[in-house]
Amino acid sequence: MGLLTEGTALSWEETKKQADHVRKHGIQQFIYQYHKCKDLEKECLYWGDEVEYMLVKLDKANKQCRLVLKAKEVLKKLQKRELECPNDHPSTWRPEYAEYMVEGTPGKPYGGLMAHFNMVEANMKLRREEIQKLLAYDEVPLSLTAFPRIGCENFTSPALKPTPEKGYSHSLFFPDGAINQGHPRFHTLTRNIRERRGKKVAINIPIYKDKNTKVPFKEDLSQYGDDGTSQSAALTDHVYLDAMGFGMGASCLQVTFQACNINEGRQLYDQLAPLCPILLALSAASPIYRGYLTDIDNRWTVIAQSVDDRTDEELGLKELKENKFRIKKSRYDSIDSYLSPQGQCYNDIDLVYDQDLYDDLRKGDVDDLLAKHMSHLFIRDPVSLFSEKINQIDEEEMDHFENIQSTNWQTMRFKPPPPNSPIGWRVEFRPMEVQLSDFENAAYVTFIVLLTRVILTYKLNLIIPISKVDENMKTAFKRDAVLNEKFYFRKDFFTESWPPSGEYCDKKKCDKIEDEYELMTVDEIFNGKGESPGLLGVIKHYITEVECDVDTQCTVLQYLKLISKRASGELQTTSKWMRNFVTSHPDYKQDSRVSESIVYDLLEKCDKISKYELEVPELLIPPKSKSAEAIPEAISAAYKLIDDKKNSIIANGH
Template identity: 50%
Template sequence: MDTRVWAAYMVESIPERPYSDLLYSISEVELIYQDIKTKSAFPAVIKTKCKMEQSYDNSIHMEGLVFGAGCCGLQTTFQMDNLDEARFLYDQLVNICPIMLALSAASPVHRGYLSDIDTRWPVLSQSFDDRTDEEKGQKPLKNDRFRIQKSRWSSVETYICPEHSQYNNTDIVYDKDSYEELKNEGLDEALSKHIAYLFIRDPLFLCSETLDQDEILDIQHLENINSTNWQTLRLKLPICNTSTGWRVEFRPMEIQLSDFENAAYAVFVFLVTRIVIAYRLNFVIPISKVDENMSAASKRDAVLEEKFYFRKNSFSGCHHDHSFRRLQYTFGPFTDKSITEIKITKPGQLKTKDGDDFCQMTIDEIINGNVEFPGLIPLIKTYLESKCEETDDETNYLTNSYLKLISDRASGAEPTTANFIRNFVTTHPYYQQDSIVSDIINYELLKACAKKSNGGIK
């Protein structure tokens, strides 16, 4: 389908869902950034089913789906050898998503106001939220089947490997009929619940040319549901009669201003997938803690000011082969924890003799390491050293340049794109310390962004 046609269907279908109030409301997407002269309440015209109303509060009101749909993201897709490997990678990337969302933050301004968040995610989540009052739990269930905890655009709801089921410590809503059908066809409980969760929502549109199809050979109907559940990760199915296999789509990152920055983030996530697969690393924590991380990731300057739950002992799943011996040689004290006695205490908590396997860390500690965790970049560099004979000097230099950018963003040595934009606005001579991004500030900000895109601002 043509992208423009698809977008038009989205804009029309989501607000017009039966019993949904999205067509008649303006999402209070985020709080205004409170500067010295910022007004305590901003006026906004609120459209209700019956009339236009005036509202005063400290939120930025955005009327229409386009405020979310118009946001840009950086998404990467990785093809695995088989379903088992794709499921393993999917689960390991679940908690990498909020880390990369904060690290790539690039959206502090919305509708001409400086906001108190740094990413697009809350905007997307609310603008694509077509849940009814019943589904939100605000009214008793009468016309709908489920109480749904999250918007269509949200973080991952469940791990999909059976061995990680104990970490699904939140209530998972799923379509019981779909679940039973999948189980009867031989799928395990974890994958059945993941797919059945997709079917708690109505389809947004149907294409007339694909209504009649051979469902043995064509998965268009399933893809219709799968592609309109916008989670931080997406498990993508093989395409019949092609070489396209099982894939994992990584979706949370913000778009950056330059090709170099975008390449750095894409390559970094790719290298994370390589060390996860090569060393069988374990980044799984309770899904409730992932949700907390997602909430923290969009906060102002989260990359420096917030802490995130992350697994301390990431080597518990390692195969004790030659690759593990390389890790032992480089990260001895960390890998020694992998042979610690592990016991399950209760659902959602996995403990060792040393206590919880996860704790709160800064993004700098997660990326560059601390006394509890060696850091993703040191692990990547160890992996790259084992591959140095397979790459030329130019490739190694470029890869190290990418890693340096990520490392510097994590440590604060290099500002995030959101920080760059926010600082440009607040230091502009025409800024009145009132959270308003005027036309002239906006124009000159765009010129500065264009210059940075071309390598003119470091």
């Protein structure tokens, strides 16, 4: 979760008056911290994961599922050991947007040893057990991306009624009591985003059209107390949602890395950005919203719409008068520019940024690429501000900077060191959907972390034009994108494309980048195509070159096997598995409706999967003991190519 400042929350009108102040001082805070830390060097890679859990009540007698609204109570107990033993706690717990959610991370970050990959799944299992001990016998912590009946009648325990005419969200479906009750940030964000926008958020998701789905599909929203406002915002053949909770009340899986220095952080930020849409599609886990089967596979567009606070002027629907910029994306979306010199040629979309703040950054001796990135983030208003934090000492504090930074919820986040902290420059990888089991979550985390090491070790180049990354994001939402769609990806990621020198790249090189990428399947990207070993082939080769014990190697190879089989389609994504479960359920009427009985049966299976009590061969590889597993001979030929490329890179002095 983002900045969790305590204090007295300001109304939107009060916050709006301070917006320029927050932006101006936020940039100054960044400039001070940048110069303090720009030469900071960290010898060891540190990294960690974030898993968000939902508290779910499984009422077996009535075959009902409910989201349990007691995160405040549970979180207080979870944080007890952290408070009592700040240097010795296996897990760290933080609040999330909804009162049915908690976020868990390892108590200490993992380091550079390969053996640490053997700890990831065990720590995730421990976290799940810690929550379970604090729940009732019929309550479970599920790492579930989206609760299938969120927004349906009585979806919470205790049951609460929405208040469409008052409160924070004015939702027809999502009660304010389901928003986190332990910190004012969450209610404030909900209210201020709605008020800044000038109307409720409107989320429209295409309906999955089955044999008996109503054509055209259009709900009568007056039955929920609509005054006509929501009906006018709802699109035909779409499921309509109207609150921040539908997006921010979903769960995800994130990974944060500490780079050795700022330049390495910028390099990792750029290199991982093209992977964001592809990992979003590969981890797809949320096809059901408000009791309807939809025609998307993941949460991203739902969250993007749920926090979209752009006014009609910023959307281009009205002439700019009250606002300064036309803004192309929601606050929650893909990145808009690369940060390293290597990525500069590929910044091929017009970047909207605040010229005055950009000038301040340049006067503060921040380079062009980083200055544009920051002044682009700072075209946004603060949407949560506390009266006690208006006046700050810019040389010592970072709250104004974090206020804007932490409410730009993008696929990647570049994070400067906190003030007076031993922490270095960090990069956050944010697109992935959370998986049902700790094994799956550990597999995705391990893949991303190993990929960062491979990128740095072999000097890989995965960068493609930002415009193509945007196109890939739109592709990633589609149903069964892993199997049926192609994504733009670099043809030869062993070929470096660094500018020869200086801050600006070679114009002649920039003109030739269209030959560097092509459309590929996810299977080709991960498992290889022609002479290319694919990302997994390179990672497996890396494992043979580093010091790695047999147990760790076996564990890692099992994780990579899962990723490989998901990429090839041999194993289903969670979304596909859920969709198939619904459509084959005896209670399903082929009308796109997912009834309470279907959801109960689905989540009962999800619970068993999370506890390793159920084998689902179409979704997961079977559990396996830690015996050595030989690396397939099929990739041995690709190893020679890798070695040749690597030796060439070294010979050329990179």
